[in-house]
Amino acid sequence: MKPARIPDLELDSLTSLSKARVGCDFQIRAVSGPGCDQLRKLGFCESLQVRKLAHGRNLICSVCGTRLAVSRQLAEQVLVSPVAA
């Protein structure tokens, strides 16, 4: 796997998408874990923006204008940082 290009210090300040707040915009900073290939194919790639639309067993996000439902376990592998509104 590609090593994360983000310094450890910054990694600590990131939240996983599964814990992120509903209704807010985020920038995807790192995707890592066993499901990362699938996630990237679906559109969860580093540097893209994502808005979280709903919580739940499967969460709903909007990436590049497309609504996607992904399971919480997958969303845990997406690390995001907030985007200033």
Next chain:
Amino acid sequence: MTDRSELVALVGHPNVGKSTLFNALTGGRAKVGNYPGITVDFQQGSFRTPHGRRLELVDLPGCLSLDGDSPDQEVTRRAIHGEIEQLPAPDLVIAVVDASSLERHLPLVIELLELGKPLVVALNRVDLAERDGLRLEPDKLSEELGVPVVPLRADAGKGIVELKQSLRTPLPAPSQRDWSDTAARRDTAHRIAAVAARRATAHHETTSDRLDRVLLHPVLGWLVFLAIMFVLFWSIFSFASVPMGWIEAGQEWLVGVVEGAMAEGDLRDLLTSGIIEGVGAVVIFLPQILMLFFFIGLLESTGYMARAAYLMDGFMARVGLSGKAFLPLLSSYACAIPGVMATRTIPSAKERLVTIFVAPWMSCSARLPVYLLLIPMLLGGRESTAVQSLVMLGVYALGTLTAFFVARLLRGRLGPDEVEQHFMLELPSYQAPQWGYILRHVLDRGAAFLRKAGTVILGIVILLWAAQTYPKSDSDDPAEQLSHTVVGRVSDAIEPVVRPLGFDGRTGTAVITSFAAREVFVGSMAVLFSVDESDDEAETRDRIRERIAAETWPDGSPMFDIPAVLSLLVFYIYALQCLPTTAVVAREAGSWKWAIGQFVFMSLFAALASLVVYQVGSLIAGS
């Protein structure tokens, strides 16, 4: 052969509009629906470019990349590499992308570019991109990618001519470039997207987002879902009764014509109480079957189907399946064959096998005629449509719940997946239903049903009529004559076997004939129970249901009492009486053992359930 027409392949993510484009180019009839994963097999057609060249076109299942592992994506990969026997390797690829979401779609385009085949990009859904405020620059995109880019709106037929014009051959192969690693591919894609489709704002709330807030709400969403399911079944009972009346009237008129024109005799009897009665008894349920297809088409077309899959995921997980199994199972309510085919979109092999195994227990439309005959008998024919719909819902629920129960057992035995699978699904934007497509699909299915009525059902009805008319005896007593015929002898022979299930020999015979096709049961019953009355010309023709309901055992007790009708219902809920399904299961599961195991299991289960229901029911009724 050197002068075969060249093959063009449509490749793109699920639900971008490949099949829509296929239809627009070829005038074909590929199935279209607003759900990712409608197309699961390749489909061919052909068209002419403005220069008069004939090109073959192949529509492929959607894929996110060329290394996906579900069987539908494998079809696409194999087709592109020319590994499908009936299909040569494509000479040109049309990459269909969603203009409103280029960042997500370009990595696949780049992957296709690396194949080195001539490529044209169809920039579809420009209407949605405009709505989202994107600044599209097809020229820049074309420059960056080094291939022609044609903006279009496949569903409105806009840009089709331009696309055809761009397919001038021989097309230059794109300059060989190799990004070699997926990360580099993605970075390139994002850079190009930022140039060719600039986003004004990151997000703005759309109507779909607002609708989803209600329809995917943990409480409201479920209420709406249940309401939709109830309306579906209720309307099958109530709205369809009008056209049913017409069919019935037409049938009576036809009998009148035949009786007026022909002298009494075997031939006239064959026409009236054989063909018209038997086939008519089945055809009368055509409107209801069409309604079912119509509703499922409506759910698919509007985009609600993906939401239903999302809602059902939690529930399905408890039985070891996922939301991905919902569409295959729901379409099995219409017909198990497309349902089993649709399991190709399920990434987990084990989940797919289990879904295929239980899919036939989602009551298909071929069972509708049987249910619609039996349910009013159960209720004495007096209850309102609402009560009937509830019983119908119960019948469907029974099949479905047993299916889930078996799925759970089976999934437990198969063990977990080698690679853990997670739920992920694109939720497409809602859109107004595409009446044209829905109507065409409904008509196609109606035609298929009538073809079946005109072949299998007609054939069996004629055979059955002959079997219960010949050989003739010298006796004038209809009962004695009947026992002399083939049917009489067969039903005498099987009566001891089927009696514990609550059936007499004739019903047993009808059940056996329905292994050819379930609907045949209704036609067979109409023929088999029309004997007593056929010599009485003056008697008004009772509806077949009333006639059957009035049947008694030799001791005078009603033959179709509640335990017996329940037993029949249960049998039809569980029995797998559809050879085409078994054949498709064998192909899709890749194993005849699986298909035959399923058939044997379901048949035994049906007979056993029927036995238990009748015996227990009779005990309760007798006490």
